[in-house]
Amino acid sequence: MSYNQDNLQTKNHQTIRKGELTLKKMLLLFTSMLVCITLTNAQLAAPNKIMYSNLPDPLVTEAGLIVDDISTWENTRRGEILKIFTDEVYGQSPQPGDYTTIFSIVSTTSIANGTAVRKMVQISVTGPNRTHAFEVPVYLPIKAEKVPVFILINHRTPIYDTTSTIGFCPLDSIILPRGYGVAVINDVDVADDNWREDKYREGVIGAFDLDGPNDWKTIAAWSFAASRMLDYLETDPDVDASKIAVIGHSRGGKASLWIGAQDERIALTCVNNSGCTGDALARRAQGETIKDINKNFPHWFADKYNDYIEQDQNLPFDQHQLASLIAPRLLATASASEDNWADPVGQFHSLVFAQPVFALYGKTTTTWQTVDAPDRSGPSVILRNGNIQHHMRAGGHDLKEEDWNNYLDFADLKFSLVGKTK
Numbered sequence: 001m002s003y004n005q006d007n008l009q010t011k012n013h014q015t016i017r018k019g020e021l022t023l024k025k026m027l028l029l030f031t032s033m034l035v036c037i038t039l040t041n042a043q044l045a046a047p048n049k050i051m052y053s054n055l056p057d058p059l060v061t062e063a064g065l066i067v068d069d070i071s072t073w074e075n076t077r078r079g080e081i082l083k084i085f086t087d088e089v090y091g092q093s094p095q096p097g098d099y100t101t102i103f104s105i106v107s108t109t110s111i112a113n114g115t116a117v118r119k120m121v122q123i124s125v126t127g128p129n130r131t132h133a134f135e136v137p138v139y140l141p142i143k144a145e146k147v148p149v150f151i152l153i154n155h156r157t158p159i160y161d162t163t164s165t166i167g168f169c170p171l172d173s174i175i176l177p178r179g180y181g182v183a184v185i186n187d188v189d190v191a192d193d194n195w196r197e198d199k200y201r202e203g204v205i206g207a208f209d210l211d212g213p214n215d216w217k218t219i220a221a222w223s224f225a226a227s228r229m230l231d232y233l234e235t236d237p238d239v240d241a242s243k244i245a246v247i248g249h250s251r252g253g254k255a256s257l258w259i260g261a262q263d264e265r266i267a268l269t270c271v272n273n274s275g276c277t278g279d280a281l282a283r284r285a286q287g288e289t290i291k292d293i294n295k296n297f298p299h300w301f302a303d304k305y306n307d308y309i310e311q312d313q314n315l316p317f318d319q320h321q322l323a324s325l326i327a328p329r330l331l332a333t334a335s336a337s338e339d340n341w342a343d344p345v346g347q348f349h350s351l352v353f354a355q356p357v358f359a360l361y362g363k364t365t366t367t368w369q370t371v372d373a374p375d376r377s378g379p380s381v382i383l384r385n386g387n388i389q390h391h392m393r394a395g396g397h398d399l400k401e402e403d404w405n406n407y408l409d410f411a412d413l414k415f416s417l418v419g420k421t422k
């Protein structure tokens with residue numbers, strides 16, 4: 001069943017539940033059911049046009065100019081989209097010149113029977129109010145050549161250990177043996193994931209004065225930390241800074257998408273089960289809505305985002321535009337078959353509508369349609385389209401070994417490391 005039919009059925013059920021049916025109402029219902037049947041057929045024929053008739057086009061500028069060359073995209077349209085998401089959703093982060101950063105390696109420990117090291121890197125960020133320092137464990141396999149590194153934005157139990165096989169960060173079982181390093185940004189060290197008593201401001205956010213309706217909050221702060229980590233990685237002689245990936249799950253996935261969109265040094269952006277205000281289109285209003293997310297997590301996004309509560313279907317922007325900012329770089333997203341709250345279909349559809357920007361750079365190999373959304377009743381599916389990968393993992397909301405292997409396979413392929421890193 002297509003998503004369009006799902007929507008129409010839900011609406012009909014709501015209509016039927018609304019009290020007693022008079023004859024007039026029954027006639028109206030009958031007529032509207034006929035319209036629905038016609039609509040369903042029309043939608044099946046042209047699902048994009050009906051469902052997404054008001055979807056903003058990443059390739060049309062605010063002045064209405066069609067973008068058909070890379071220069072107009074890079075010099076005009078890209079900046080417009082970035083500004084929308086800064087002003088309306090994620091908030092304004094500190095810009096170069098607003099802060100200074102100092103890195104120091106606190107310790108270096110041999111791990112994995114001498115085949116890898118853990119460097120504890122301290123990052124001190126000084127803003128106008130004060131300094132905030134946090135430590136990031138950087139795990140690197142020892143190789144003759146420089147290694148690619150994943151920056152993991154971790155919102156689960158903090159990871160500082162010298163060993164880990166847990167699915168969320170399978171260091172010993174997958175990442176290091178496959179020849180990759182991983183730097184773990186533990187969210188609590190940057191900005192506490194806690195809105196009570198403004199706890200979230202006690203970390204890096206309070207080092208700055210930014211405090212207005214489009215003030216940055218935790219998603220932007222975790223993103224900012226990933227960028228500062230990349231500043232460090234560029235200085236590490238053991239790291240190949242041209243092969244840096246960022247990865248996050250769920251709220252961490254929203255942050256990885258936001259930093260991947262902003263920081264063009266990031267070669268590969270991995271967005272795992274990120275859903276609402278991550279990779280899922282808001283206007284489908286399936287699963288978590290803008291109202292839900294702002295109500296439950298008031299410390300994640302700029303206050304301005306509250307203006308769009310109940311406006312999901314009329315948003316003047318949508319998440320496919322954010323995904324399009326990754327082009328022409330590498331983008332890998334993942335959904336999970338049982339993760340309805342994150343709207344797996346909407347997660348794939350945002351890629352469908354982001355792909356024209358990748359195509360502008362010649363970075364697609366096919367043209368995905370909305371009907372190509374993976375079938376969630378069967379086994380896991382991996383889809384590739386040039387510089388975009390999407391996988392749907394059978395199962396629930398999580399970051400698991402299977403997800404890591406899919407991201408690393410894509411990295412191997414695109415970083416030309418097939419056969420070299422294992």
Ligand code: GTR
Nearest residue numbers: 249250251252275276288293
């Ligand atoms: C959910 C939330 C999502 C997602 C997730 C998580 O409860 O509604 O937006 O971010 O949590 O981070 O685990």
